[in-house]
Amino acid sequence: MTLTCDPAEKLIIALDGMSRSEVFEMISKIPELLWVKVGLELFVSTGPNIISDLRDKGLKVFLDLKFHDIPNTVAGACYQAASLGAEMMTVHACAGSKALLEAKNASVDGAKKSGLCPPKVLAVTVLTSWDERLFGEELLITQSIDERVDYLAKIAFGAGIDGCICSPREVANLRKIYPKPFELITPGIRLGSDLVNDQARVMTPSSAISLGASKLVVGRPVTLAESPCEAFENFSRELLSVL
Numbered sequence: 001m002t003l004t005c006d007p008a009e010k011l012i013i014a015l016d017g018m019s020r021s022e023v024f025e026m027i028s029k030i031p032e033l034l035w036v037k038v039g040l041e042l043f044v045s046t047g048p049n050i051i052s053d054l055r056d057k058g059l060k061v062f063l064d065l066k067f068h069d070i071p072n073t074v075a076g077a078c079y080q081a082a083s084l085g086a087e088m089m090t091v092h093a094c095a096g097s098k099a100l101l102e103a104k105n106a107s108v109d110g111a112k113k114s115g116l117c118p119p120k121v122l123a124v125t126v127l128t129s130w131d132e133r134l135f136g137e138e139l140l141i142t143q144s145i146d147e148r149v150d151y152l153a154k155i156a157f158g159a160g161i162d163g164c165i166c167s168p169r170e171v172a173n174l175r176k177i178y179p180k181p182f183e184l185i186t187p188g189i190r191l192g193s194d195l196v197n198d199q200a201r202v203m204t205p206s207s208a209i210s211l212g213a214s215k216l217v218v219g220r221p222v223t224l225a226e227s228p229c230e231a232f233e234n235f236s237r238e239l240l241s242v243l
Contacts, residue, residue: 007239008034010209011232012062012185014219015039020046026223027057030232037062037217038086051084061086062185062217066124067103068092075102078121082110086119088185090165093123093152100159120163120183123156125149128167128188146170153178168203168213175212187217191234205235206242 012035015023023042027033036059038050043065051061063086067077074095081089091103104121111118126135126149135145143151149170156164163183166174171184178184186208205216218235225231 005243006034007236007243008032008232010215010239010243011035011205011235012037012215012217013222013232014064014187014217015042015223016219017041018223020050023050024053024057026228027054027059029227029229030222031229032232032236033059035060035062035215037064037219039064040066048084051086055085061088063089063119066090066092068095069099071095071099071102074099075106078103079106079110079113082107082116082119083114085114085116087117088120088122088162088183090122090124091161093125093156093161093164097155097159100156100161104160104162121161122163122165122183122185123152123159123161124165125152125156125170126166146173149174150177157182163214168208168211171208171213172211180214183214184212185215185217186213187219189216189218189235190221191238204238206238209239210242 013033014037016039018026036054038061042050051063054061063081067074074091078089091100100123107121108118126145130145132145135141141148149166153164153174157178163185164174165185167188168186171186174184189203189205189208191204208216222228222231
C-alpha cells in the first residue's frame with residue numbers, strides 16, 4: 001500500500017476542559033500531533049495568546065468559536081481572529097449568506113494585516129449533539145437534520161465559504177454535491193470501544209474518511225485517555241487502512 005497522506009494531518013485534537021498548563025503537558029506527550037482545536041472554553045480561560053503559543057510549538061490551530069451574530073459583528077470578529085494566525089475558524093451557517101460572505105472577506109483582510117495566509121472559514125451546520133427528535137421538538141424546525149444540513153451547506157457554499165462542519169453521518173451526501181477542496185470537518189469521531197459522551201451522531205475515523213471527510217475532530221477519547229500518545233496512535237493506525 002502506498003501512503004498518500006500522513007494520518008496525523010487528518011486528526012484535529014480538541015483541547016477542551018483543560019487548563020493552559022494541562023494543554024501543553026498533553027501536547028508534549030504526542031510528538032506526531034499536527035492539528036489542535038481551540039474552542040470557546042480554552043479561548044475564554046487563556047485568552048487569544050494561546051493561538052500564537054500553540055503555533056510556536058509547530059502546531060496548526062483550528063479556532064472553533066462558532067461566530068453567530070449580525071453580519072458586521074461576525075465580520076469584525078473574523079478579522080480579529082484571522083490576525084491571530086489560526087489556520088481554520090468557524091462561523092454559524094445560520095448567521096446567513098451576508099454574514100458568511102463578509103466573514104470570509106474580513107478573514108482575508110485580517111490575515112493580510114498580520115502578514116499571514118488567510119484561514120479557511122468553515123460554516124457550522126447542525127451540532128452533533130442534536131438527535132432527530134429533540135431537533136424538531138425543541139427548535140420547531142420541520143426539516144430533518146439531513147435536510148437542514150444540506151440547506152445550510154448550500155448557503156455556505158454560495159457565500160464562498162471554504163467548507164462545513166457536519167456530523168460524519170452527513171458527509172457522504174455533502175461530498176457528492178461539494179467535491180474537494182471544499183472542506184468537510186467532522187466531530188463526533190469515536191473508535192468502536194469509546195464512550196459516545198454527549199455526541200448523538202458519531203462514526204469511526206476510517207468510515208468518516210472513506211465517506212469523504214477532510215479532517216476529523218477528536219477530543220476526550222485522546223485527551224482523557226490514560227496514555228494520550230497511545231490513543232492518538234490508535235486513531236492514526238485505523239486511518240492508515242483508508243489513506
